Amino acid sequence: MTAATIIQSLASGLLMGLLYGLIAVGLALIFGLMDVTNFAHGEFLMLAMYGAFFLFAFFAVDPLLAAPLVAAGMFVFGAVIYLLIVRFAMRAKANIGMVQIFTTFGLAILMRGLAQFFFTPDYRSIPTSWLGGKTVSFGGIFLPVPQLVGALISVAAFGALFFFIKKTDFGRALEATREDAGAVALVGIDKNKVFALGWGLGSALVGLAGAVMASFFYIYPDVGASFALIAYVTVALGGFGSVFGAFAGGIIVGLVEASTALILPPSLKSVGIYAVYLLVVFIRPRGLFGSI
Amino acid sequence: MDTTFAQSRRRDLILAIFLAALAAVVPFFVKDVNIQNIMVLTLMWAALSQSWNILSGYCGQISLGHALYFGLGAYTTTLLFTKFGVLPWFGMVAGGTISALIALGLGYPTFRLRGHYFVIATIVIAEIGLLLFHNWDYAGAALGIDVPVRGDSWAKFQFTRSKLPYYYFALVFCCVAWLVTWKLENSKWGFWWRAVKDNPDAAESLGVVVFNSKMGAAAISAFMTAIGGAFYAQYVSYIDPDSVMTFQFSLLMALPAVLGGIGTLWGPVLGAVILIPLTELTRNYLGGSGRGVDLILYGAVIVLISLARPEGLIGLFSRKPASKGVPQ
Numbered sequence: 001m002t003a004a005t006i007i008q009s010l011a012s013g014l015l016m017g018l019l020y021g022l023i024a025v026g027l028a029l030i031f032g033l034m035d036v037t038n039f040a041h042g043e044f045l046m047l048a049m050y051g052a053f054f055l056f057a058f059f060a061v062d063p064l065l066a067a068p069l070v071a072a073g074m075f076v077f078g079a080v081i082y083l084l085i086v087r088f089a090m091r092a093k094a095n096i097g098m099v100q101i102f103t104t105f106g107l108a109i110l111m112r113g114l115a116q117f118f119f120t121p122d123y124r125s126i127p128t129s130w131l132g133g134k135t136v137s138f139g140g141i142f143l144p145v146p147q148l149v150g151a152l153i154s155v156a157a158f159g160a161l162f163f164f165i166k167k168t169d170f171g172r173a174l175e176a177t178r179e180d181a182g183a184v185a186l187v188g189i190d191k192n193k194v195f196a197l198g199w200g201l202g203s204a205l206v207g208l209a210g211a212v213m214a215s216f217f218y219i220y221p222d223v224g225a226s227f228a229l230i231a232y233v234t235v236a237l238g239g240f241g242s243v244f245g246a247f248a249g250g251i252i253v254g255l256v257e258a259s260t261a262l263i264l265p266p267s268l269k270s271v272g273i274y275a276v277y278l279l280v281v282f283i284r285p286r287g288l289f290g291s292i
Numbered sequence: 293m294d295t296t297f298a299q300s301r302r303r304d305l306i307l308a309i310f311l312a313a314l315a316a317v318v319p320f321f322v323k324d325v326n327i328q329n330i331m332v333l334t335l336m337w338a339a340l341s342q343s344w345n346i347l348s349g350y351c352g353q354i355s356l357g358h359a360l361y362f363g364l365g366a367y368t369t370t371l372l373f374t375k376f377g378v379l380p381w382f383g384m385v386a387g388g389t390i391s392a393l394i395a396l397g398l399g400y401p402t403f404r405l406r407g408h409y410f411v412i413a414t415i416v417i418a419e420i421g422l423l424l425f426h427n428w429d430y431a432g433a434a435l436g437i438d439v440p441v442r443g444d445s446w447a448k449f450q451f452t453r454s455k456l457p458y459y460y461f462a463l464v465f466c467c468v469a470w471l472v473t474w475k476l477e478n479s480k481w482g483f484w485w486r487a488v489k490d491n492p493d494a495a496e497s498l499g500v501v502v503f504n505s506k507m508g509a510a511a512i513s514a515f516m517t518a519i520g521g522a523f524y525a526q527y528v529s530y531i532d533p534d535s536v537m538t539f540q541f542s543l544l545m546a547l548p549a550v551l552g553g554i555g556t557l558w559g560p561v562l563g564a565v566i567l568i569p570l571t572e573l574t575r576n577y578l579g580g581s582g583r584g585v586d587l588i589l590y591g592a593v594i595v596l597i598s599l600a601r602p603e604g605l606i607g608l609f610s611r612k613p614a615s616k617g618v619p620q
Contacts (some may be wrong), residue, residue, distance in 0.1 A: 037408055092602030097407075098550050099602040105543070106594030109587050116584025139453035205590065221584070229539075236412045238526070260570065271423050281409050282401045 001262065008141055009258040015147040017254015022154035022209040023227055024204030024234035025161065025246040026078075033178050033198040036086060036100050040108035042201055042224025047111065048074050048210025049219045050119055056126050056214075063129050064149070067211035070203040075179055079196040079202025081107070086199065087192065106157035108224075115221035124219040132215050150212040157208055158247050165243070172196055178241075230270075233277045239290020248288060252276065301478060304557060310472070319456055328455045330572045332527065335462035336520055338564035342469040343437035343516035348546065349480065350473075351509035352489025353403070356542045357414030360421045360496025361391040363537030367425065370437050370531055373448075380449040383524060384522040390598040395514035396507055403506045418542060424518050436532025439525065464579050466561075469516055470569040473557055474572035476512075485509055490557070493593040517545070519614050551597050553604025562605055 027041050038044070040114045051070040061069070081131040089103040117158070126132065134145040165171040176184045185191055217223065234253050238245025253273050260272025280288060315335070322328060340362070348354045368390055369383030378386075402413050426434050444451045451457045476482045477595065484505040487495035496502050525531045552563025574586035601607055 031408075085599070088599050089602075092599075096602070098554055099598050101354075102547070102550050103595055103598040106591045106596075106598060108591070110591030110595060113584035113587025113591055117588060121584075229419065232412050233416060236409055241410055245543075263364075265427065268423055268427060271420055274420050277416055278401075278413060281405055281413060285409060286404050287409065 004140060006262065009262055010255060011141050011143060012147070013254045013256075013258025014251065015143065015151040015254070016257065017251040018090060018151035018154040019147070019209060019213065019250070020227075020230055020253050021159055021247045022150075022212075022235050023206060024231040024238075024250055025243060026205040026242055027231050028235045028238065028241070028246035030198060030202040030210070031159075031184020031235065034195055036088070036090070037104070038086075038202075039104040039228075039230070040102055040111060041206065042226075042228025043111040043114040043115075044074065044206045044224070045210045045213075045227055046115060046219075046221065046224035047077070048207040049214045049217070049223060050115065050124075051207070052211040052214035053124050053126060053219050057124075063126055063211055063215040064131065066214075067153070067208055069096075071207040074207025074210075075200040075204035079200035081203075082196045082199035082252065083192075087195070112221050112224075114203070119221065121221055126170075126215050126219075129215045137187070144216070146212070146216045150209075153208065153212055154250075157205060158203070158243075161243060169198065170194075170197065174201075176284045230273065233273055236287055237277050237280055239287030242287075242289040245287060245289035301474070307389075308354035308467070308470055312463065315463055316460070319459055321554075325455060326576065328459060330569050332455060332459050332462050334564050334568040335459070335466040336523060337544060337548055337568050338561045339462070339466040339469040339519060340520040340545045341552075341560035341564055342466070342473055343513050343520065344515075344545040345549040345555065345560050346473060346485075347506075347509045347513035348478065349549055349559070350477070350489065351485040351506055352555075353506055353509065354411050354546075355414040355513075356411055356539070356546060357416075357418035358513075358517050358545045359537045359539060359541035360418040361395065361517040362524070362541050362545070363421065363425065363533070364391045364394065364520035365518030366531050366536040367431060367521075368518070369490065369522035370439055370525045371431060374437055374440060379447055379524065380526050381447075384519055387522045388518040391514040391518035395510040399507050399510045403503060403510075415542070418537065418539065422533050422537045423535060432532065434533060435536065436530060439529040439531075441529070450529070452574040461523060464571075465519065470557070470561065472512070472516070477557060481505065481508055485549065486555075547594070551594070551605060553606030556604065556606050558609075559604050559606050562609075566588060566605065 023045060026044070027038060028046060031037055031274075048070050051073055052066045055066040055069060081228045085103060085107060086100075089100050092099040129146075131146045131149055135142045136145060136148065137143075149262060165175060173184070173189050173194050174197075177189065177191060181191050184194070230253060234249040235246055236249075238247070238249030253276075256272045256276045257269050261269040264271065301490050305513065318331065322331070322563075331382065333550060340358075344355065344358050365384070365387035368387030369380050372378035372383040372386060373380055386487060398417060405413055426432060439450075441452060442448050442450060444453060446457070449461075484495070484500045487498070487500050488502050488505050492502050521536060524536065528535070548563030548567050549560040550563070551567060552561065554560030571590060573587075578585040597605065
C-alpha cells in the first residue's frame with residue numbers, strides 16, 4: 001500500500017462523505033425540528049433518483065439540470081406527506097415514538113411496493129450525461145467528475161442552509177418552533193405550516209442528493225435501503241438535531257468507509273462505520289455535536 | 293393489590309388455556325399444508341414478538357437488532373448439529389445461553405444510551421453480526437448451511453413428512469413465552485421494568501436498580517429469541533446470513549407487538565395472528581407477479597393501523613386503556 005493509494009482512497013472517501021452528509025441532512029433537519037425520525041428517508045432518496053431518471057429518459061434533461069427540478073418536486077412531496085400522514089402520527093397519545101417509527105416504516109414499504117409496481121424492479125441507469133465517465137487529476141490523484149460535482153453541490157447546499165436558518169424569517173421560525181412549539185403558536189406562527197415547510201425543505205435536500213447520485217448509481221426500488229442506514233448513522237454520529245453534525249458526520253463516515261476498505265475485505269467496509277458510531281456514542285452518548 | 297387486578301390476571305390465564313386448547317385441535321380440521329405452514333409461522337412470530345416485548349415493550353428499551361439473537365440461535369444449533377452431531381435440543385439451549393451472554397455483554401455499554409441513539413446502536417450491532425457471518429467461512433459464509441436430513445425423529449427434531457410436530461413445538465414455544473410474560477408481569481421485575489420505561493430517573497431515585505433491570509430483561513428476551521431462531525433453522529432446514537439475520541427479522545419481531553399493543557400481554561399474540569397470515573397470504577397470492585402488490589398492501593395496512601390505533605389493536609378489546617395490566 002503506497003502513500004498515493006491511501007491519499008487516492010481518502011480523497012474518494014471525502015467526496016462520498018460529503019454526499020452522505022447531503023443525504024443525511026434532511027433527516028437531521030426534520031428530527032431537529034420535531035423529534036421525528038423518518039424511516040422512509042431512503043425511499044425519498046429512491047424517488048428522487050427515479051425523478052432524475054425519468055426526466056432524462058423522457059425529456060433528455062441532464063441530471064445536473066434536473067437537480068433543482070427534482071428538489072422542487074420533492075419539496076412538494078415532503079410537505080404533502082407531512083400534511084397527509086405524519087401530522088396524524090404526531091397526534092397519538094400512546095407510545096408516540098413507536099407510532100412515528102412504524103408509520104414512516106409502513107410508508108417506506110408502501111413506497112417500495114409502488115415503485116416496483118409502476119417502475120418495475122429493473123435496474124436503471126443514466127448512460128450518458130454531461131459529467132458521466134469523466135475524471136480529473138490533481139497531482140496524480142484521480143477524481144471522478146460526477147462525485148466531485150456532487151461534493152461541491154453538497155458544500156454549497158450546506159452553506160445555503162446555514163444562511164437560510166440564520167438569516168431568513170422562515171429559518172428563524174424553524175429555529176423557534178424547534179425550541180418551543182407551544183410558545184411560537186402564541187406569537188402567531190402556525191406550527192403545522194412550519195412543520196410542513198420543514199418536511200418540504202428536508203425532502204428537497206434529499207431530492208438534490210438523489211438527482212446528483214442518479215448519474216453514477218444504479219436506480220432500483222430497493223436502492224434507498226442501503227443508504228438509509230448510513231444516513232441514520234451519519235445523523236446520530238453527528239448528534240441528533242444538529243445540521244452541522246450531519247455535515248461533519250457525513251465526512252467522517254466517508255473517510256472511515258474508505259479507510260476500512262483499505263484494511264479489510266471490501267464486503268466488510270461498513271463494519272468500520274458501525275464500529276466508529278458505537279465508539280463515539282459509548283464515549284459521548286449524544287453524538288459529536290448533539291444537544292439532546 | 294386490589295382484587296380486580298388479581299381477577300383480570302386469572303381471566304387472562306383462563307383465556308390463554310382456552311385459546312391454547314383451541315389451537316391444539318385446529319390441525320385436526322385444517323389439512324392444507326400451506327395453511328399449516330402459515331399457522332406454524334404465526335405461532336413462532338407471536339412467541340418471538342412476545343420475547344421482544346419483554347425488553348422493548350415492558351422495559352421500554354426499543355431494540356431493532358433482535359435479528360442478531362435470532363441468527364445466533366439458528367447458527368449455534370445448526371453448527372453444533374452439522375459439525376459435531378449435537379442434537380438440536382442441546383443446540384437450542386446452547387444458542388439461547390450464548391445469546392443471553394452476548395446480550396449482557398452488549399447491554400453493558402449500550403444501556404447507557406437513550407432514545408434514537410440506543411435504537412441505532414441495536415441496528416448497527418446486528419448489522420455487524422450479519423456482515424461477520426457473511427465473511428465467516430467455517431459457518432458457510434454467504435452460502436449458508438444445509439441442515440442434513442437424518443430421518444424423521446423427535447430426538448433430531450426433523451420431520452420431512454408432516455408439519456404437525458413443528459406446529460406443536462411452536463404452540464408450546466408460544467405458550468411458554470406467554471406464560472413467562474404473564475408471570476413476569478406481576479413480579480418484582482415487571483414492576484421495575486415499567487418504572488424504568490416510564491421514567492428511569494424517578495425509578496432510580498426510588499431505589500430501582502435501573503441498569504440491572506435492563507440487563508435482566510435483555511438476557512431473558514435474547515434467550516427466548518434464540519430459541520425461536522433455533523426452531524426456525526430446523527423448520528426451514530437451510531440457513532444463510534440473509535435468511536436469519538437481516539434487519540427485516542428485527543422489524544418482524546417488533547411489528548406484531550407494536551400493532552397489537554406494545555407492552556401488553558396480548559398485544560404480540562393479537563398482532564401476529566393478524567399480521568403473519570396477511571403477510572404470507574399477500575406474498576403467496578400477490579407476490580408472484582413481482583410487481584410489489586403485496587408490499588403496497590402490507591405497507592398501507594401498517595400505516596393505517598399505526599394511525600388509527602396508536603395504542604395497538606388490543607385497545608379494541610378492552611374498555612380500559614391499553615395499560616390495564618398495571619394496578620393503579
